[in-house]
Amino acid sequence: MLHSRFCCQWGNTLSSTLLRFPLADHKKVFAIALPMILSNIAAPMLGLVDTAIIGHLPDAIYLSAVAIGAMVVSFIFLLAVFLRMATTGYIAQSFGANDRAAQRQHFNHGLLLAVLLGSAIGLGSPWIIDFAMWIVQPDTQLIPLASDYIGIRLWSAPAALITLITLGVLLGRQQSGRAMWLAIITNGVNVVMDVILILGLGMNVKGAAWASFSADYVTAAVGLYWCARALNWSPTSIHIKFNALRQYASVNGNIFIRSLVLQLCMATMTGYAARYGSTVVAVNAVLMQFLMLISLGLDGIAYAVEALTGAAKGQRNPHKVAYWCRLTLLWSCIFAIAYTLLFWLFGPAIIGLITDIPEVITTAAQYLPWIVLLPLIGHWSYWFDGVFIGLSLSKGMRNTMILAAAFGFLPLWWLGLPLQNHGLWMALSGFLLMRGVFQALWLRLRWRQII
Template identity: 60%
Template sequence: MIISNIAAPMLGLVDTAIIGHLPDAIYLSAVAIGAMAINFVYLLAVFLRMATTGITAQAFGAQDTPRQQRGFVQGLAVALVLGVVMLAMQPLILWLLWQLVEATPELQQLATDYISIRLYGAPAALAVLVILGVLLGRQQAKAAMVLVVLTNAVNVILDVVLVIGLDLNVRGAAWASVCAEWVTAIAGLYWVTRSLGLKLRTLPRLQRHEFSALLGMNRDIFIRSLVLQLCMAMMTAYASYYGPTTVAANAVLLQFLMLISLGLDGIAYASEALVGQAKGQRDGHSMQRWFKLCLFWSGLFATLYALIFALFGHSIIGLITNIPEVRERAGEFLPWLIVLPLVAHWSYLFDGIYIGLSQSKAMRDSMLLSALLGFIPAWWLSLSWQNHGLWFALCVFMVSRGAWQWWLLHRRRMLSIAT
């Protein structure tokens, strides 16, 4: 599950690392802003994977193959429609971005090129979310891992060819990611249809009540993801007021957050599949046992991350970029990244538990409370700290998420089989 979670972060990490070794920091800033916009749009659609995982895991536990098939077809239909809509909304996305982000004309043009190209991969990227949801819900982690290896192999090879070999800089990085997304989508569709025994001439008939339930979950998780991504986008968007070097430094350090997600979200994915299967089997004892085990491993991984960042943080920054001013600025804010895994691991795990239980409303409520009573007040009170204030607000936000999720989990007795 941990290796399976590497796809999206590694695409951004490889692009950032290769662009970070070009001679001018403006290329790294352009990829940082462009990737922020693309990730914001794509991660708003993360409900596709989350809802599909929860539905599939419970159907898998109940040994209900037709329900798994319907969940996959429903999710795929929504993904493809949304992908086309995102591509058509390119002018609006760019307009909104430049209302929020301060950039020089040259930086704006480079970031616009990156975003315009990456959106051609939107239908494929969203389809991959549904595919991963099915594979993780069915506990086919090895299949998901193979797709991840394929994604990153294509991306790395094309990054080297297009960025370094053909000197296409930002545009080359974007095209490499688009090709990787489409190759992965095609391979994943083949794998899932075979695994579920689906054939084009015998596609399952969609049931209105199931589709309505799916849309309801999607709505709640969309609101949750929107609030989360607005808070995360602040780390790049508001940093633009402190200069291109600070934007580039935050882009480098946000890759640390992606590295954290490789382990912590991997454990959360495991909890989605295991808790969801136990709920499908109506086994309350197993639900609680998986929760305690995953909590132990989440805390252990968080501690290891903090130690690694404390000992090797500056070396990791050097691997991502060799631009002296960016490395120096990123080093100023590194202490926040040492603290972050320790205060954030609760929220990663609880997201997985909530998905396995299909408790999308509780996910939505806890995120809204964390943003309104955590991130926004912390950021406002620390404005004088400039970029340090942004990182402080992010840490407070993560603490708030874990606290509200824990409270709702116990108040609503979600791990009781009666719910």
């Protein structure tokens, strides 16, 4: 009786909290968030098909070579995600101001940077390959195959970076349905070309590379077409304003530093896990899948924050900025609580679905409490990233990330060395927590200046 009364009261409280905002505004948030959540789900599913095709070749060396090559290429392209973030913020603001000319200008600047940076990556591929092989130190027989894969893929960098720009435009204009389709097109074309080039023509590793190369250029072409129609843009309308370009490049540079610091912290965690044995490496690989599950929902909310707060800033409406912040934070908290309950109740079952190795399952269960707490600790940083991107606060993103690494990750990692893998998860948790703390403080101190 008491339990049912509590549940009823809690349900009424939650309902009244949700109803403080019009239902139409909740729908507006999910019109942006839901397609991106679906694309986050679709991409790994298609990626599994891609891996299965490579994995059915007669020799495991091909799968290993593609795995190494894809890791190197993904790391490079992931560092370039600053192009998408900066573009989303600027486009969202000019979209809110109903200034299509400004949107075209930001699109032009983004395309120029994407082509220049992508071409530099392609031209620098021989040196990138040598450096990557020196860092990774794969078996001798894998080096030529992985090098072939990387060499082909890096020449798709201009297309991959143009796609990031088009994603930024579509998300900034709140056209997340088309952004979702770009992710699906990339993976769909990749799978089809894998079947043709690997199974049909027997091209093995080079076939996998050319399949991804084709997917990148097809997706870039589709993205360019959609953006051109939305912005009434054509190549003849390209006009570069160098002062604005310098500011745009500065914003991208700040976000690049932010992304680099994040990747270095994650790489440190992965690298030190290898010192504690192969079982710990396998355990952390399993537990990282929980982070992927968290990102499915929280990334979707973050995309909505970017688009809606950016549009409100473009309308010069600080009250609406604050309104969208409150509404999206509500959903970020709901997702975080739901994830924590899910992992608390079904964490062991999820581990069992990912692996059936008894030693890994038993060891992973020891670290499950960190995973249960992670959504509550980490959702703030996802949400604040959306706010900072939407308001184009690139210096704040850079500085708070550096502070979180300096005062969160590094000291806890050092203090946690005797705890081995528990220390690594403590460092990651502290890093996510301090990111949220520093972002909140930075935003609070500068709120009146930035709106």
